Amino acid sequence: MRTLKEIKCGETVKVVKLNGVGAIKRRIMDMGITKGTDVFVRKVAPFGDPLEVTVRGYELSLRKADAELIEVE
Template sequence: MIETLNNLKKGESGRIIAFKGKGNTRKHLMEMGLIKGSEIKVERVAPLGDPIEIRVKGYCLSLRKDEAKKIEIEII
């Protein structure tokens, strides 16, 4: 099943399959280590849903909801 990262709940995992958008946003996400094929897990979600904390490649990373909406994942 394909979703965007912002739709995952705490404890759910997925694999990055694509990025929406181009330019600086895409580059910024890739510079943070979010690359196609990477497995991610949602560790925490703030009370109002923004930001979310994910684990990728052994480290934790916080993303704003707007950033997470641009990451397409396959749920695993």
């Protein structure tokens, strides 16, 4: 399975699973990233951190460490 960290700029993917536990998983879910949600990768910083994505109609910046916890297809 690929993670959100591996997705290239301009791609749209669907969230399959969140791998975090406890507060980290809760924080990701509170940002609107849940199973079945479409995520569009808008920009990736030159060194890969952070990623700017569009989720549920709004822009969101994610750290690489958080993006690694999100499995997508």
